[in-house]
Amino acid sequence: MSAGEIPKRSAARPAFLLTRDLQLHVVRSLLPSVLVRRVWVLSLVLCVAVGCRDVQQGKVTPMETWKAKDVLPAEIDGRGPAAPPEVFVPSDLYKYLNGGAAAYLAYDFQELAVASYPIGSGNETVLVEIYRMGKSEDAFGLYSDGAEGEHPQVGQDASYGAGLLRFWKGYAFVRILWLSEESDPRDKIVAIGTDIDSRVPEAGKRPRLLRALPPEGLVADRAIYFHTVISLNQLYYLSDGNPLGLGAQTDAVFAEYEIGERAPKILVVRYTNEREAAMAFEKFEAVYLADRPPDGGSRRADDATSARIELLEDGLAVGMLRERQLLALCFEAEPIQAQALLDKTAALYRTEFGEDKKAGGE
Amino acid sequence: MKEDRGLTRRDFIRDTACAGMGVTLGMASAAPAPPSGQGKARVVVVRDAGALDDKNRTQSDVLERMLAEGITAFAGTATAAEAWKRYFRSDDVVVLKSNVMINPTRPEVVQAIMKGIGTVGIATDQIRVWDRNRGGVGPAQADPRNWEWTPGFDANSVSNAVAEATALVNVTSLKNHRLSGLGAALKNWCGAVTRINPMDLNVAFAFHGDSCADMGMLNAIPAIRKKCRLVVVDALRPLCNGAQLDPRYLWPYKGLVIGTDPVAVDSVCLKIVQGRRDQIKGGSWPLSPPPKHVAVAAEKYKLGTADLSQIEIVRLGWEENAFV
16 A cells, blocks of 8 residues: 555445446346436436335444444354354453554544454464444544454455455455464455445545655555554653644554655654644653753754754654644654655645645644 | 652663663663672573474473573573572462563463473472463463463452462563553563553553653552562564554564573563664664653562663574564
């Protein structure tokens, strides 16, 4: 997955609409033209009515209201779950994941449905976890941390390795873990994923902030979307506390690059307002570069922007750039690389969010 | 620790470089001498290439042999039976604190320890295992699927299993942990208390802040600190990355890590996990967040030594990719 990539599949409409569209096309091609309009209107009314009935009967569910449990397979290889599926909500997710729950609660987690299906003849199982998120961007976010591996065509993005299939689609993040001694369950696990994929209502949006990442040198599968300092600490610990002021309302992307012999990292944060972005710049500077007071040469600032490139003791630079609601940090780069990456990030950000450098943001 | 502004990534990298990969944030040099005051803290790492088969199933006979060799080397005795007697008496009620979450302790490890302790002459029903609020009695209930015991918690939110024990054994598994960087001996006591949450809201023990830096407060609970006589870390197939069980990052280390100093054990475990991460990346892949709790347990809670130069690591058996 690369920055700004168009989803592999176009936003799919519910199956019933596709079916009715096809029927309409056939009907229109057969009927005399004078009848077409009446039939079309009649069919449209029928479509809406049938669609509403399907929603009420649970066959088709708007992505905001579907339940994770309904997406679980009824059976795998002809066998139902070993025990009734369990459902966890934010307040009790720790019962399932203990310390691991924080990684999910750092996103807009709504519910998790889990079921374990027996396979083979022994105590082997395949574990299916359906995470329903409050936003499709957050389903992508969960997927993005750990997206390395093979990428089968399941959901909007999928990764597979060592008996674990992970994918996201719409508001869903799905993990399927094959707990058996079978040496290569890849095809079976992908088939299960494809089956689950077919029940997730719709495709969803990727985070817009991904489009602020310069594509040149970006390492595949290493652009991770998140919100909170807990997630940042897991990705790239910077300091104690939360000097960047990250929280549920901040959008952030951490990305790894390979440029020449260096492996720069970029952290891009979009704050809800300029003041928060400016405060984050100053606090981070005070914490991270406490021993390097700005000398006027390494830092430039005005009302809308602040920028600084500082060479550190390891011979590599840290770069900081704040522009309106954007804060971009670059680590482990040559000074000239840091400058270039930050400039490109700011330019891409302006294009995406329309926050003109001088005219102000949202 | 930097008192005014906290620890930063720069401090971590700079101090680690200065300390020659001191592993525990480079703060190890500030750690106190081993609690016994009798020289270095000893930690045994025992491995056997046959401990798991090619499908990662535990080979119990090999495991039991490893445990016997490990405990013997750790205690410095001639036999395993003598070694077990060094730590347990026949009238003890021994409770093993296992771990059932994310890459759990293997039941075979619990069972092997129970058998070993049983050689001291302790009745089967006086050797138990538990995590959180469930547990089992005797080797027949070593597997969590057979657990029937519900010990409950006392008024201080500590498991009644702690009070009922005369001796505790910390039997955990080795993993990267997304809140604390490392899940090993010190972290295992999280399952011995209740009323905790990652936000530290209305909790009995507030240790989650600052990447769980104060995790040592649990090991420092007087009853736990006083009663815990042995630490055994299941490093048969550790997890080196991930918030959840992710087979891509499990690897067959095929080892046990044995000690009595939980900080020293964690320092060695940290080196093992870090070694595997660096091996995967072909370069530095630091644990994130950095496992500050290991150094803080030494400095603040005086639970042991985090300084590898003050730890005697005894390596037994298979040496390939030992990382220590």
